[in-house]
Amino acid sequence: MLNKGLVFTNDNCTGCNRCIIVCPILGANYAREENSLSRIYVDGEKCIHCGSCLRSCNHKAREYKDDTEEFFSDLERGEQISLIVAPAFTANYSKQYGAVLGYLKQKGVKHFYSVSTGADITTWAYLQYILKHQLSGGISQPCPAIVDFIEKYEPSLLSKLIPVHSPMMCTAVYLKKYLKNTDKLAFLSPCIAKKVEIDDANTKGYVKYNVTFSKLMGKIGDVSMDKQAAEELEYGLGSLYPMPGGLKENVEFFLGKDQFIRQIEGEEQVYDYLKKYAKRIKGKKEAPFLIDALNCSKGCLYGTGTEADKNDEEEILMELQKERGKSQRKDKKNPFDPSVPESTRLIRLNEHFKALDINDFIREYNHNAKVAEREMTESDYQKILKEMKKDTLEKQKFNCSACGYSTCKQMAKAIYNGYNKKENCVHYIKDELELEKACIHKMTNELKAAKVAKEAEYKNIFMIFDKLHTSIEELGEQNEHTAVDTLDMSEALEQLRRYAELLKDSLEEIEKFILDYENTNRIVVNISSKTNMLALNASIEAARAGDAGRGFSVIANQVRLLAEKTKEAVDESRKNSDALLPAIHELKEKSKIFVDTIFEVNEKTKTIAATAQEVAVQSEVIGSVSGEIAEKMEKILE
Numbered sequence: 001m002l003n004k005g006l007v008f009t010n011d012n013c014t015g016c017n018r019c020i021i022v023c024p025i026l027g028a029n030y031a032r033e034e035n036s037l038s039r040i041y042v043d044g045e046k047c048i049h050c051g052s053c054l055r056s057c058n059h060k061a062r063e064y065k066d067d068t069e070e071f072f073s074d075l076e077r078g079e080q081i082s083l084i085v086a087p088a089f090t091a092n093y094s095k096q097y098g099a100v101l102g103y104l105k106q107k108g109v110k111h112f113y114s115v116s117t118g119a120d121i122t123t124w125a126y127l128q129y130i131l132k133h134q135l136s137g138g139i140s141q142p143c144p145a146i147v148d149f150i151e152k153y154e155p156s157l158l159s160k161l162i163p164v165h166s167p168m169m170c171t172a173v174y175l176k177k178y179l180k181n182t183d184k185l186a187f188l189s190p191c192i193a194k195k196v197e198i199d200d201a202n203t204k205g206y207v208k209y210n211v212t213f214s215k216l217m218g219k220i221g222d223v224s225m226d227k228q229a230a231e232e233l234e235y236g237l238g239s240l241y242p243m244p245g246g247l248k249e250n251v252e253f254f255l256g257k258d259q260f261i262r263q264i265e266g267e268e269q270v271y272d273y274l275k276k277y278a279k280r281i282k283g284k285k286e287a288p289f290l291i292d293a294l295n296c297s298k299g300c301l302y303g304t305g306t307e308a309d310k311n312d313e314e315e316i317l318m319e320l321q322k323e324r325g326k327s328q329r330k331d332k333k334n335p336f337d338p339s340v341p342e343s344t345r346l347i348r349l350n351e352h353f354k355a356l357d358i359n360d361f362i363r364e365y366n367h368n369a370k371v372a373e374r375e376m377t378e379s380d381y382q383k384i385l386k387e388m389k390k391d392t393l394e395k396q397k398f399n400c401s402a403c404g405y406s407t408c409k410q411m412a413k414a415i416y417n418g419y420n421k422k423e424n425c426v427h428y429i430k431d432e433l434e435l436e437k438a439c440i441h442k443m444t445n446e447l448k449a450a451k452v453a454k455e456a457e458y459k460n461i462f463m464i465f466d467k468l469h470t471s472i473e474e475l476g477e478q479n480e481h482t483a484v485d486t487l488d489m490s491e492a493l494e495q496l497r498r499y500a501e502l503l504k505d506s507l508e509e510i511e512k513f514i515l516d517y518e519n520t521n522r523i524v525v526n527i528s529s530k531t532n533m534l535a536l537n538a539s540i541e542a543a544r545a546g547d548a549g550r551g552f553s554v555i556a557n558q559v560r561l562l563a564e565k566t567k568e569a570v571d572e573s574r575k576n577s578d579a580l581l582p583a584i585h586e587l588k589e590k591s592k593i594f595v596d597t598i599f600e601v602n603e604k605t606k607t608i609a610a611t612a613q614e615v616a617v618q619s620e621v622i623g624s625v626s627g628e629i630a631e632k633m634e635k636i637l638e
């Protein structure tokens, strides 16, 4: 039932811990972190619905649930509902009371009854029970927050809790059992905790709705309707129950003031008192005759479900005084006539309720509702103190209550039980912050030292950048030159290539010329062969001619010799050109390769020139960037 009970925390919570301060129950509030915010939620099983946190929270972060919405929607659906009205309502809204009941009548409520009648029955049943059982030290039980507390946290007092129904329940039992009312009953209630009572199996579901003043008035606002009166069942001093000491006044009215009735109220006192009282009973010490205990310091008149801050206290008390006056009329049967002695009043009271069976108004309590809490041993405590950094006696006794608990030990117990965490202790946070501060101080010094080292490094880097800048500039310039030189080289190579082409062409022409020359030689050889033959024939003819032919024969010989010489010369020349031709051919082929190679080299040279130009341009860019970096670094170092 974490934050799902009657009382719960909404999103307004700031984690201010005020609810923990005012809460009488250690584990009813628990701290949780949400979105880095510490919030305090309600554990519905541990909460006793005392309403203290609702009154104290300055951030409207605590709310409660009742049955107002269900009551109205059931009326709307035509459910038969009667309303029992707490006397505190009449006192709080003396002027609006009739109009509010008129409004509810119009909405469908069947009957209205004042709880004051049931309160008189409660007084009667108390007296019956106490006198019959000779009970002393009994605790009154009209307050469900007190009952809830005893059941959950001090069950050893259950035997002292008087087993008589509250005025609300006595009214309900009377209506159901004696007036045979078959409607569902709603209680117009000053109290959040009444919901726990009506849901308790020991109250048998007689009342279905807890409609608190605050929620009802918030829903209907100011109504101007025809007034409607409650169907007045006769009642006496029961109307005083909602005020502090109301039950005491009732009991003393019938038994006198000889016995000690301890009156105690207010969340700040009553629960501590009950804890001490349990010890007293355990120690078999003398106890008061009766304890009239209420959770709220001003009683149910300013109960947890009222608009306590809206209504005028004087008006309320005056209204109650009027009620007291009304009940004390002089009448020989009236048990509340103050002019007769207490013993007569008691006789009259018993006479007044003689038709009732006391067993109908007796109730039981839950003996198994005790909330278990882990008991913290000394070593657990020491361990938690250590975790909280409370390592000295002085620190262990801060007890500043900023966490919401009255002592550091209580906080340790809350941590031990998982209700809170050490981070909600301001001194823990302070110590953490101091450690953090020391850490930051150390880090600042380290940073300073690191800064000095970094500055030196920056200086180095700056110098390197400066050098780099210069080198890049130089590189740029050199590349510029390289690009120009390479272009010149490319032009020279181009020229060389053209010369090589010319050489290749010349060689081709020489080769062609030699081939032509060889053809010519062949013709000459042919002619010289034919000439030789002719000369031979001529010499033969000259020999035949004898002396006449002698001169001719000499010439023919000379011609033949010339022809032979010509042939020899041509043969010699052919041998030379045969030897020359392969050499020229090879030279021509190599010239071709030379031309191609020069072409390739030139292409590469051009690429180098382009690259060098690009490098020169990029060097300029890098040079200007590195220059800028160097400039900025110089500024950082200033």
Ligand code: SF4
Binding pocket: 009, 012, 013, 014, 015, 016, 017, 018, 019, 020, 039, 040, 056, 057, 058, 059, 060, 061, 062
């Ligand atoms: S009192 Fe409690 S519920 Fe209200 S804001 Fe503070 S911590 Fe949250």
Ligand code: SF4
Binding pocket: 007, 019, 022, 023, 024, 025, 028, 029, 042, 046, 047, 048, 049, 050, 051, 052, 053, 054
């Ligand atoms: S209603 Fe009472 S018991 Fe419940 S959380 Fe609030 S202060 Fe604690």
Ligand code: SF4
Binding pocket: 049, 050, 142, 143, 144, 145, 146, 190, 191, 192, 193, 194, 294, 295, 296, 299, 300, 302, 303, 304, 305
């Ligand atoms: S004193 Fe009254 S209003 Fe307050 S908790 Fe008890 S019964 Fe409810």
